[in-house]
Amino acid sequence: MPEEKLCVPTLLTCTAPVNIAVIKYWGKRNEDLILPINSSLSVTLHQNQLKTTTTVASCKHFKEDRIWLNGKEVDINHPRLQSCLREIRRLARKRHSDEENNSEKLNLSQKVHICSVNNFPTAAGLASSAAGYACLVYALAKLYGVQGELSKVARQGSGSACRSMYGGFVQWIMGNRSDGKDSIAEELHPETHWPQLRILILVVSSERKPVGSSAGMQTSVKTSPLLKYRAESVVPQRMKEMVDAIGQRNFEKFAELTMKDSNQFHATCGDTYPPIFYLNDVSKRIMNMVHRYNSHYGNIKAAYTFDAGPNAVIFTLDEDVGEFIELVKEHFPPETNGELFLKGLPVSKVTLSEELKSAIGMEPCSNGIDYIISTKVGPGPQIVEDTSRYLLGLDGLPK
Amino acid sequence: MPEEKLCVPTLLTCTAPVNIAVIKYWGKRNEDLILPINSSLSVTLHQNQLKTTTTVASCKHFKEDRIWLNGKEVDINHPRLQSCLREIRRLARKRHSDEENNSEKLNLSQKVHICSVNNFPTAAGLASSAAGYACLVYALAKLYGVQGELSKVARQGSGSACRSMYGGFVQWIMGNRSDGKDSIAEELHPETHWPQLRILILVVSSERKPVGSSAGMQTSVKTSPLLKYRAESVVPQRMKEMVDAIGQRNFEKFAELTMKDSNQFHATCGDTYPPIFYLNDVSKRIMNMVHRYNSHYGNIKAAYTFDAGPNAVIFTLDEDVGEFIELVKEHFPPETNGELFLKGLPVSKVTLSEELKSAIGMEPCSNGIDYIISTKVGPGPQIVEDTSRYLLGLDGLPK
CATH class of the missing domain: 3.30.230.10 (Ribosomal Protein S5; domain 2)
Known part of the structure; x- marks a missing residue:
């Protein structure tokens, strides 16, 4: 018809x-x-x-x-x-x-x-x-x-x-x-609020399928006394501080809160019964590297955050992103060449100083990170x- | 003189x-x-x-x-x-x-x-x-x-x-x-109160020297909001419950509280800034194995606890200790032979059932555990x- x-x-x-x-x-x-x-x-x-x-x-x-x-x-x-x-x-x-x-x-x-x-x-x-x-x-x-x-x-x-x-x-x-x-x-x-902010996703190799986040959070709500306390007594103040830090483009404050909150989230997962672990040994090495990097400079130049999986999301300012990527390559030597290892927004090449390398003082860990996605803050739908x-x-x- | x-x-x-x-x-x-x-x-x-x-x-x-x-x-x-x-x-x-x-x-x-x-x-x-x-x-x-x-x-x-x-x-x-x-x-x-209680120390291979406990707890007290809450609001009740469980020789209650409290301690370490990690991937595999073992039987037959390091201390009752050791050998195949792997109190040989093995369903992890010390509750100085x-x-x- x-x-x-x-x-x-x-x-x-x-x-x-x-x-x-x-x-x-x-x-x-x-x-x-x-x-x-x-x-x-x-x-x-x-x-x-x-x-x-x-x-x-x-x-x-x-x-x-x-x-x-x-x-x-x-x-x-x-x-x-x-x-x-x-x-x-x-x-x-x-x-x-x-x-x-x-x-x-x-x-x-x-x-x-x-x-x-x-x-x-x-x-x-x-x-x-x-x-x-x-x-x-x-x-x-x-x-x-x-x-x-x-x-x-x-x-x-x-x-x-x-x-x-x-x-x-x-x-x-x-x-x-x-x-x-x-x-x-x-x-x-x-x-457009904070154009200097850069974001790196460090995709961590993992053979294990972690607990799904819906099931995970349900068990946490039921069993973790620390989660209840976090939700009621820690987060409200942190929200305010985070809103301020972002409003003022205060990277150090933003970075510190970001790391603390990621850590606290994973702490409540560990307090869940049976406990839930999303971070693996490579995730922890990345965290350690970030803290040593910041210690070396005496101020916070990079922050990590982890969701319900082992991948790290790193925040830096654009002036530091190149150095941070070299740091990752140094400590997690990629199997592939540099081109395939770094996807997304281009980053200018930087040579790491010997002082920085020795300040980090960690053994390289081969193939811990599959690749990096380099990105930034973006618009909505x-x-x-x-x-x-x-x-x-x-x-x-x-x- | x-x-x-x-x-x-x-x-x-x-x-x-x-x-x-x-x-x-x-x-x-x-x-x-x-x-x-x-x-x-x-x-x-x-x-x-x-x-x-x-x-x-x-x-x-x-x-x-x-x-x-x-x-x-x-x-x-x-x-x-x-x-x-x-x-x-x-x-x-x-x-x-x-x-x-x-x-x-x-x-x-x-x-x-x-x-x-x-x-x-x-x-x-x-x-x-x-x-x-x-x-x-x-x-x-x-x-x-x-x-x-x-x-x-x-x-x-x-x-x-x-x-x-x-x-x-x-x-x-x-x-x-x-x-x-x-x-x-x-x-x-x-x-002499609970002669059936058996204790196994699973010595986990580790190359890393963890943060010392004195320095660690100092940082935790300064930085972890969850630790303060735990000390003030969680532990007092748990102490009472644990005293009761031990008084009644209630293994399930004792075991559950033991695991929950170990997990919460490590959670507060993770909430410390910078975070402190004592558990490694092998520690977590042991925890996972214990939970699957208990799930298989539908009641708690084994409990883990971890101090400021990756080694597991396992509690079981004497009727289950032989099976648990076989489970460890199955999932963490030792490099040395059985005699050197198990030190301390002797344990009777047990054959694992195929149902149990498949219920655990974990890949074996070679050389994760160096040896086991088999012991029990003992006297003071x-x-x-x-x-x-x-x-x-x-x-x-x-x-």
Whole structure:
């Protein structure tokens, strides 16, 4: 029938960033709504290096909602996916009923196809779910014409996804309400706020699959007395100090708080019963190297932070990033050559001084680090105009 | 002169045990008096496997106080050694002045020679200072005829030494007084209280010298918010629960508290800035193996605890110790043969079931554990009657 042949899907593509928390989120007070036991604060990483791309399509001929992740169709009935879909559709319905004359309204009974890819390996241990859910929610909201505060929708996919809804420096305010409406992310400063800040991801070799963060934080909430204390009595003050440090671009204060908070998060994992360990011996060597590097200069020039895995994320200022990378190469001699070892933003070559090398005084550890991703602070989710980058074709299937 | 030739030293020899804390001591509220920020509780290990032997000698011809540790003369002016010597002499003077007619009083102006050896390698990472100071204080007290509560003297040598002044199950009550007079150890139960309890020390290979415990706990007290909370709000309740569990010989409760408290101690080390790590990847594999072993049976049959180093101390009941050792051999295949791998108390041979092996499901890790010391709960310090075991000769010098 001619009418049916003319019907092509409405297609829309977005990208969203990864974020790295400097005040860590660990523990939910409500598992379904994903409400955290403390506020957290993150830096959004630049999408030139790390991003999720998601294409959404809607068409009256689609028989069911479907989703493809990194080239493979997966079950759309995952509860958290369903939470996001349901919530966006609810907001869309609400908006359409508010604006009765909306001419461009999308038929809400139409099914969607979703296709999403990361430009970084899942094995890199980066929080791909944060970028993934942020991208999904952003894209669906654009598709359905939903506006307003969307971080609370992304939060229901994956807690930290709410922070990937913004660029720059982002806080996730824990909120108090039991319905979660005040548990939202907000941008403290855009990505242009602190242009000197550089970020390195040190991808650590690891054969072991660590405990997933959802299960991990659930056990921690149940069993760790220290986590409860951290959430209630340590984090509120740290949030304030971190907001100040970032506001003033005070690198030393920012760096110290970042390291302390990463350490405290891992301490609460160790206080969990049975204990959870995300840091391995290479992670600890990196930490040790950072502390010795800072000691050598008598001020803090680099900071580490670790999420639920052994990979280090390092913050430095641009004047020091070249030296720090040489330090890594010196102490973790790469198997591959330098070009493959360092990915992302280019870094100027620096020669390490002998004093610095001997001040560190650590034996080199071969092959401990697989590669480094060099990046910086970046913007929030973006719409992709170029249709050649769309992941779904006009047939609504992955290209 | 004939009179001088006749003067031979007064000689006395004692032994003292190692103890392992199940509620950990970490942090001082007074560095000089060695007053802890929380109470702690330990099990005294049997001296048939691990002990310090100390001979003390006094003679009017000795020109100065001297000390030999493990075959090497060391500086007697170490502040903590001096604290113990000074305190014992003060108590001796007090006693002598109280009992004016004391005919056997030792001339307090006479110098002492001290010679001390451990029957276990320092490299084993066992708290040799606890046994060492306990032995020193016990021997000096006998030499000077000092009686009464001596744990507060040993405490001034090394905090945990006060717990090595008793056998069996010992608590160190933190006390409140600023002069430390109420910070003493006391025996809760003698070593005969729980004859089924078995103890294994898994000596883990380690190339790194960890941060010393005195320096470590000082940094923790200064920098870890979690340590303060632990000491004030977690330990008091745990002490009560542990006293109950031991009183009732409730192995599951004892084991769970032991593991949780070890984990929390290491968590506070990780929350220290810069962080302190005593557990290495092998330590964590052992912990993982213990949890999987317990899971397999659905009840707790083994517990680990770790002090300021990577070695594990394992508690089991005698009916399970053979199986646990086979489990260790299976997952940490020794380089040496079985005889050299297992030292100390003999253990009956057991064959592991295939179900158990597959329930553990871990890859074997070669050479992670150097050897095992098999022991049990033991008595407190002892006097050695056999003069052939004395460490100093009649010339007052090491034999």
